[in-house]
Amino acid sequence: MTGHLETREFAALGGRVRISIDDPAAAWRLPEAEEIVRNLHSELSRFEPDSELSRLNANPHTEVEVSPLMARFVAEVIGAARISGGLVDATCLDAVEKAGYRDSKDFSRPPPADLAATAWPRHPATPNGRASWAAVEVDPDRGLVRRPAGLRFDSGGLGKGLAADLVAEALDDVQYFSIDCGGDLRMGGTQADDTVISVAGPQRGELPVAELILPAGFAAATSGISRRSWIGPEGRPSHHLIDPGTGLPAFTGVTQTTAMAPTAVEAEVAAKAALLVGPDLAAEWLEFGGVVVLDGGTLIEVPSPAEASGVLTG
Amino acid sequence: MNSSDDRKRLAAARKAARIQKIRTIRSGVAAAGVSLAIAFSTVIAERTVNGSAASASTSPGKSNLSGTASAGRVQRERLTTSQS
Numbered sequence: 001m002t003g004h005l006e007t008r009e010f011a012a013l014g015g016r017v018r019i020s021i022d023d024p025a026a027a028w029r030l031p032e033a034e035e036i037v038r039n040l041h042s043e044l045s046r047f048e049p050d051s052e053l054s055r056l057n058a059n060p061h062t063e064v065e066v067s068p069l070m071a072r073f074v075a076e077v078i079g080a081a082r083i084s085g086g087l088v089d090a091t092c093l094d095a096v097e098k099a100g101y102r103d104s105k106d107f108s109r110p111p112p113a114d115l116a117a118t119a120w121p122r123h124p125a126t127p128n129g130r131a132s133w134a135a136v137e138v139d140p141d142r143g144l145v146r147r148p149a150g151l152r153f154d155s156g157g158l159g160k161g162l163a164a165d166l167v168a169e170a171l172d173d174v175q176y177f178s179i180d181c182g183g184d185l186r187m188g189g190t191q192a193d194d195t196v197i198s199v200a201g202p203q204r205g206e207l208p209v210a211e212l213i214l215p216a217g218f219a220a221a222t223s224g225i226s227r228r229s230w231i232g233p234e235g236r237p238s239h240h241l242i243d244p245g246t247g248l249p250a251f252t253g254v255t256q257t258t259a260m261a262p263t264a265v266e267a268e269v270a271a272k273a274a275l276l277v278g279p280d281l282a283a284e285w286l287e288f289g290g291v292v293v294l295d296g297g298t299l300i301e302v303p304s305p306a307e308a309s310g311v312l313t314g
Numbered sequence: 315m316n317s318s319d320d321r322k323r324l325a326a327a328r329k330a331a332r333i334q335k336i337r338t339i340r341s342g343v344a345a346a347g348v349s350l351a352i353a354f355s356t357v358i359a360e361r362t363v364n365g366s367a368a369s370a371s372t373s374p375g376k377s378n379l380s381g382t383a384s385a386g387r388v389q390r391e392r393l394t395t396s397q398s
Contacts, residue, residue, distance in 0.1 A: 005390055005391055007391075015398070020391055022390055157398050160398050176390060178390075178391065178393060180393065180394075181398070182396075183394075183395055183397055183398040184395070184398050185393050185394075185395050187393065195389065195390070195393065196389060197393045197394065197395055198392070198393070198394040198395070199394070199395055199396075200395065200396035200397070202397070208394060214393070220395040221395065221398065222395045222396050222397050222398065223397065223398070224397035226397065227396075227397040228397065256397060258395055268398075
């Protein structure tokens with residue numbers, strides 16, 4: 001540890017982004033890292049009409065030429081759906097918009113309703129029977145994406161995770177770096193150590209509810225239904241995590257999940273899948289450790305394999 | 315104290331912290347209305363509150379942290395994951 005932590009913090013990806021480097025010989029690379037995030041924001045935001053994502057979503061052709069960044073993003077979309085059996089489905093943009101999230105929203109204010117008390121029945125989410133994501137193809141060498149006409153992508157959490165991973169790939173030779181993309185964390189470097197991280201509570205302003213030991217080089221992501229929430233078109237509490245099977249906001253009995261994983265995209269997928277499968281199976285998605293918060297406030301901590309091993313061997 | 319002693323002391327402190335922090339809880343989770351198919355290598359832990367095993371819950375303005383995870387660690391910075 002050099003003790004020369006240099007940090008950049010800025011608004012992007014619908015929240016705050018913070019990048020830190022602890023390496024006197026590499027602090028000059030902070031602007032380069034910031035540019036990676038800003039470029040991803042401008043090209044993958046569905047709220048920017050001129051972004052590449054908006055242009056792709058509006059393109060009526062089934063085969064579209066794309067940039068390397070978009071090819072990577074679409075590959076992550078396909079991977080997320082495959083890994084999760086279709087639960088983490090970034091092709092559900094129509095349903096997200098139908099639920100009331102068509103335009104960028106200000107989520108800095110308190111949520112309008114107590115989602116945990118909503119009368120909607122709780123049940124595990126299921127994949128969409130049509131599995132539209134399975135018809136998506138990407139050819140990164142030729143820079144081509146093929147998908148059924150009209151199928152649109154939502155960058156959402158996968159975009160934040162991808163931003164963190166791209167910065168990590170660019171900075172992997174510095175002594176220490178960290179990036180916080182609106183709550184998605186990635187930490188690493190040639191001299192990085194395991195680090196204690198806090199898990200913020202489900203409600204804005206709430207104190208942290210847990211601590212986890214993030215292995216060096218790993219990522220952590222938190223998914224939940226209590227912060228990006230609003231009153232939907234029918235006057236009911238609504239949020240942005242869609243049950244692909246119903247096309248409606250998912251109420252599974254889980255309010256928030258945190259997952260650790262080798263990459264931020266993997267952590268995003270694990271956290272979302274854990275929330276969507278509901279309380280009974282959530283822990284099974286937290287292969288590298290994490291935290292589950294149930295609707296009633298019960299907190300379940302799943303230690304990382306290293307911690308679990310320590311417990312078992314005493 | 316030599317480095318070997320340091321390692322032993324650290325290992326003992328970690329073990330003590332784990333014992334305090336973690337209670338393996340198939341029964342506890344079931345009591346919370348959760349039936350989990352737990353993989354052999356996965357241990358579900360319930361946070362210990364105020365030194366006694368208890369069903370942890372979250373509430374605005376109240377922290378459930380026992381502080382044991384950060385014991386003995388030097389942190390470069392404070393990192394917090396939150397809903398994105």
